Amino acid sequence: MQERLAEFKAAGVQPVAISVDTPQQSADLSRKAHYTFPLLSDPGAKTIRQYGILHEKAGENGADIARPAELLVDRNGTVRWVNLTGDFRVRARPEEMLEQARKLP
Amino acid sequence: MEPATIGVMSERKSSWPLWAGLLLSVVAFASYLTFLYQYPVMRDMPWLNLALFAVAVVLLVVGLRRSFDAPRSTGRRVAGVVATVAGVGVAAMFCLLIFVFSKQLPSAAGAPKVGQQAPPFALADTSGKRVTLEELTDAAPKGVILIFYRGYW
Numbered sequence: 001m002q003e004r005l006a007e008f009k010a011a012g013v014q015p016v017a018i019s020v021d022t023p024q025q026s027a028d029l030s031r032k033a034h035y036t037f038p039l040l041s042d043p044g045a046k047t048i049r050q051y052g053i054l055h056e057k058a059g060e061n062g063a064d065i066a067r068p069a070e071l072l073v074d075r076n077g078t079v080r081w082v083n084l085t086g087d088f089r090v091r092a093r094p095e096e097m098l099e100q101a102r103k104l105p
Numbered sequence: 106m107e108p109a110t111i112g113v114m115s116e117r118k119s120s121w122p123l124w125a126g127l128l129l130s131v132v133a134f135a136s137y138l139t140f141l142y143q144y145p146v147m148r149d150m151p152w153l154n155l156a157l158f159a160v161a162v163v164l165l166v167v168g169l170r171r172s173f174d175a176p177r178s179t180g181r182r183v184a185g186v187v188a189t190v191a192g193v194g195v196a197a198m199f200c201l202l203i204f205v206f207s208k209q210l211p212s213a214a215g216a217p218k219v220g221q222q223a224p225p226f227a228l229a230d231t232s233g234k235r236v237t238l239e240e241l242t243d244a245a246p247k248g249v250i251l252i253f254y255r256g257y258w
Contacts, residue, residue, distance in 0.1 A: 069251075070252050088207050
């Protein structure tokens, strides 16, 4: 993802990562992995629940976490592409997301 | 050569597949968890790990058969059975993890559909500053891609 960031920028699409991690945990991850795109924190999984992708009690100490998902949202806030995996090991690949990003008007 | 020496030599020769099989099984498992999962091709279908497990199981079976070949002490047979059970167990755990556990996800029927409005949010970034979806979409030339992940807890 980070490696393809320039291509996302060229496509005019900003990647934003969201998890239940605290800002501190996300900051640590960002620093270690040298991420330059935003990582947002949803510790109570409120937004994750609103997005209908809650994976209950799947985290540490039975915490609710997000099931992996990728959503492409245009400037009007309309969802243009959704990828919901059936296997949490299998995520959308950057090239797949880029292909969709380039389709945005 | 003394018969005892021949016995020791043949015993040494015949026990390697067992331990190699067990070691290979552990390596096949560990290599996925430590680095192979980082490669999308391997992560999605870890054929290399599965191939290593296949070789490991063949080695274990060969080793087990050898440990039961007469004349063998009970100790060798027990070692053979234990190593085989452990090696095959590791392979079975891997298959469970890859083919069963990682697919146990709840329904996402409530997720936004294409054409619907993405639910608004205001979430803290890594510096603790609150960021809304609207701010993100306004700032991007064409849009944003929201990537939900499990987190590192």
